[in-house]
Amino acid sequence: MTSTPIRTAVAGFGLSGSVFHAPYLASNPAYELAVIATSDATRQSKAKDRYPQATIVNTPEDILALAGELDLVVLGTPPATHYPLAKAALEAGLDVVVDKPFVVHSDQGEELIQLAAKLGRVLTVYQNRRWDADALTVQKLLDAGTLGTVTRFEVGMERWAPEISKAWKASATAEDGGGVLFDLGTHVLDLTLRFFGPAKVTYAEIQARRPQESADDDVFLVLQHQSGVVSHVTINLNSHLHGPRFRILGTEGGFVKFGTDPQEPHVLGGGLPTDPEYGVEPAENQGTLEVNGQRSTVPTERGAYPEFYRILADKLDDGGSASALPLPVDPADSVAVLKLIEQARALA
Template sequence: MTGTEGAPRTIRTAVVGYGLAGSVFHAPLLSANTSYSLDVVATSDAGRQASASSRLPGVGVVREGADVVRRAADLDLVVLATPPMTHYPLTKAALEAGLDVVVDKPFAVTSAQGQELIELAEQLGRVLTVFHNRRWDGDFLTLQKLLAAQALGRVTRFESRFERWSPAIAKAWKARATAADGGGVLFDLGSHLIDQALQLFGPATVLHAELQARRSDERADDDVFLVLRHQSGVISHLAMNVLCAQQGPRFRVLGSIGGFTKNGVEPQEPYIVAGGSPLDGDYGVEAPEWAGLLGRDGHLDRLPTERGNYPEFYRLLAARILDGGAQSSLPLPVNPEDAVEVLKIIERARELGVK
């Protein structure tokens, strides 16, 4: 770690990949937290190199992850915001170079790869975690609070959706990627939906899976519906679709004494895209008109949304690293074993998938 005698230590960090994940999530969140110094950004795209140099003055810009690994002696943490097929080799190389690692979701393209990386991190005494940031969506935090208060009674049905209208595949790697490469909406939005369901209601098995490729140039899947049965008894219906001209509720949850319905798009990502900062007072605050509806005893009441809090991921990670890293008893923001469970659900869904 850097820092002079008596000064707070700083986690010297590199971000590999400067597309949406690197530029809108990781770089702003790291820059907003004084426990980190963002020292290096790696991207092979000339336009993104120029953007990183302009938006992040003083940050070194290199072409690829290998360049970051070669600088490992001057770094503590690497954040991988690269396409899924690169996650396993880049994570392995970074761990072996002595770096702690954050991997964007999906953790890897197979659960076996994910488990191997966990075991390697343990052997090397490194911190490894996965950026399942949707655990800090405002609507998800609102639902967690409702469930903790048992406001819905015994939950029987959980419906969760990520639906968008994206008739064109905007990213070149996504246009080329098959499911074996980590392509498709099940790996992308599905990783979030599955992780949230498992966090809320515990371990689950796949009862039913539908996987479709609606767009003519889609090589994996862009319209997926899953049914999970949790050991807790809850049935989850998870829908993800990027060719959806009319979106359904983000959440619909039914319980023995009440229900909850939530519409709208989580505001943290569009806020940063529009030029805001995680340090702003209104960051993560949802407009009142998007409040969810809590239904009980024949009444519908508007329920204000909790403030979204993606910065919490990096706060928890800094606490863990600065407390001794892999030897610390402080919690990781996301246990990578959870991310492996997500991958196992995805693998089972592909085995059962109706096309």
């Protein structure tokens, strides 16, 4: 780590900025959480209380006006703003983290990737679910070959959310980046491609069941991977009884895992990423492995959202775009997810 912290601004202080970004930046000495943008008075007060060292401004444009005093901007704003704000930030000389969904259209993402390369800037996307406790557990099983050749992969994120809590979400259409497919769907599709490689959507059900929903809140997709794996993807905000988070069938065994990753609830409850108990899942939530008719539980790996900003700091401190070190998330991966979403909408 260099002696000079990475001067960072967070645009937006809703769930994204207050839970998924600011706590991790503030707890990592490689960063200085210098600016937070939110126009909401209650959120401004909360930001001032939690991060008194940060300058509080009203809009992302106010952050861009301070670009000469910053190194990095994190965009936790509504999806439709991601493309114009990321473009403006790159052109202002800043490195950029964009929360998911990367952008609304895949061609916008490709344009931003080309622009970042041209300007010599770092651009990455916050696909934090790669560091979910259960996702890390699945990756460990796959790396070890415990299940043999995987034939079927089922992944789901289901919730009971009859009301839409945010005004922008209630009014946002799919063209605005609204709906569960752009929200939770970008997480599960990213994991699906990460585990099993390139795929195409062969079947899609995309529904809006809540009366106030302007986009979609109940989605089921079937993907055919080039590797031969078939993936079933379920994202649903109308579920009283949730299905498994993961169910994987292979030639040597099967694995099933229920439950919710513990990291978001821990921070929402006032905990910090530096707490000893952070990311540790209760033993009763462990997944089940079956091999040759014998069942056993599999200890869950510790959740590790701080890894995103650790990897990014290493990249930036090593020379940024000129460094050979990896990005925490290649934005091309997120473009691949957007192309799957576009395929799904064309089929539905």
